[in-house]
Amino acid sequence: MTVARRVRVTGGQVVDPPTGTVEPRELLVEEGRVVSTLSDGEVEEVDARGLFVLPGLIDCHVHLVMRGEDADPSAAARRSPVEILASIREAAARTLRGGMTTVRDLGGWDYLEMQARDEPEEPMARMVLAGRLLSIPTPAVAYYPGMYEVVRGAEEVRAGVSKQLAHGADCIKVMATGAMLSPEDEDAQEAQLSEEEIRAAVDTAAAVGAHVAAHAHALSGIWAAVRAGVASIEHGTFADEAVLRGMAARGTFLVPTIRASAGPLGDPAFAGTLPPHIRRRLADAHEIHLEMLRLAHRVGTPIAMGTDAGAPGDLHGANAEECVALVDDVGLTPAESIRTATTDAARLLGREGEIGTLAEGAWADAVGYLVDPLDDIRALREPALVIKAGATVPP
Numbered sequence: 001m002t003v004a005r006r007v008r009v010t011g012g013q014v015v016d017p018p019t020g021t022v023e024p025r026e027l028l029v030e031e032g033r034v035v036s037t038l039s040d041g042e043v044e045e046v047d048a049r050g051l052f053v054l055p056g057l058i059d060c061h062v063h064l065v066m067r068g069e070d071a072d073p074s075a076a077a078r079r080s081p082v083e084i085l086a087s088i089r090e091a092a093a094r095t096l097r098g099g100m101t102t103v104r105d106l107g108g109w110d111y112l113e114m115q116a117r118d119e120p121e122e123p124m125a126r127m128v129l130a131g132r133l134l135s136i137p138t139p140a141v142a143y144y145p146g147m148y149e150v151v152r153g154a155e156e157v158r159a160g161v162s163k164q165l166a167h168g169a170d171c172i173k174v175m176a177t178g179a180m181l182s183p184e185d186e187d188a189q190e191a192q193l194s195e196e197e198i199r200a201a202v203d204t205a206a207a208v209g210a211h212v213a214a215h216a217h218a219l220s221g222i223w224a225a226v227r228a229g230v231a232s233i234e235h236g237t238f239a240d241e242a243v244l245r246g247m248a249a250r251g252t253f254l255v256p257t258i259r260a261s262a263g264p265l266g267d268p269a270f271a272g273t274l275p276p277h278i279r280r281r282l283a284d285a286h287e288i289h290l291e292m293l294r295l296a297h298r299v300g301t302p303i304a305m306g307t308d309a310g311a312p313g314d315l316h317g318a319n320a321e322e323c324v325a326l327v328d329d330v331g332l333t334p335a336e337s338i339r340t341a342t343t344d345a346a347r348l349l350g351r352e353g354e355i356g357t358l359a360e361g362a363w364a365d366a367v368g369y370l371v372d373p374l375d376d377i378r379a380l381r382e383p384a385l386v387i388k389a390g391a392t393v394p395p
């Protein structure tokens with residue numbers, strides 16, 4: 001990724017997510033970071049007249065290895081490593097063009113995503129990677145052999161965490177319950193890793209400053225993960241008020257992933273091509289999930305934006321649809337929705353001051369829109385300008 005030496009972005013109305021205010025502001029960039037003054041030398045000028053400029057958005061839950069165009073979630077298992085690497089790069093490039101300058105990938109494939117991150121061939125979203133996810137032996141492994149690290153007991157959990165970190169993981173993903181995008185004999189309502197095992201992951205990761213994200217649908221698994229001290233609950237479908245309040249009290253984030261069901265279900269022709277048991281699971285849980293999210297918002301559970309992009313019908317590049325859904329279907333204000341993908345997402349990732357902000361010292365990641373997203377969140381669907389580390393991303 002080229003980092004422009006000195007850049008001046010002029011004419012834009014810059015949105016400040018924490019305060020929800022907008023003001024005309026010049027963005028000055030040096031060595032990829034926001035600065036208050038430029039040193040002497042040649043300056044690249046970027047025209048942002050007529051644009052509302054946000055800090056680059058952050059999607060806290062993607063799978064770059066999966067393609068949302070595939071109705072079969074196990075499609076990657078039939079691709080070669082070369083094809084998978086190309087597909088990861090393409091997904092990360094599309095994601096960036098869609099206005100997501102950072103993604104957290106919560107389930108890669110044989111560490112090919114580390115190779116994509118470390119050997120960029122075109123501008124791609126900044127990647128925070130989990131490597132393989134840690135899981136007990138479960139039917140889902142048959143769908144995702146390159147994504148699952150099978151562990152039995154706390155000792156193997158610790159070894160599994162160390163292995164991901166040694167491969168270059170930035171964070172860790174654990175499976176606290178069964179999955180929905182899995183073979184028919186898997187049960188999303190069943191708890192999987194125990195509280196003790198998840199705590200072993202949290203402690204091992206924390207020793208190097210890494211956080212743990214827990215996939216959890218069933219209530220018992222959500223409680224186990226929250227008590228074990230994970231940073232985020234992914235999906236959280238069957239969370240009740242008590243656990244949502246517990247998360248609010250502890251500062252545990254909820255990552256909604258509304259798009260994982262709204263994406264495929266919103267396209268009936270595509271939904272008809274899904275494996276029938278998966279279509280049924282998504283349809284059965286969708287309204288329960290939205291009702292849970294409304295409750296989470298009411299009781300003040302911290303929310304960080306995440307889409308599960310790559311899941312069937314959940315397209316890379318359309319990640320901003322999650323921000324729209326948080327407003328339309330859950331009742332967040334546009335300013336709150338934007339915070340879930342900037343300020344709050346950066347806090348979950350432990351990157352406050354680095355991303356999700358255009359304060360001095362942050363990476364100069366920014367997205368410009370023709371319409372003020374504070375007035376109409378749908379503006380996020382169409383970025384008119386994307387900048388990563390000060391470099392303008394070709395459309």
Ligand SMILES: [Zn+2]
Pocket residue numbers: 061062063106107308
């Ligand atoms: Zn996922």
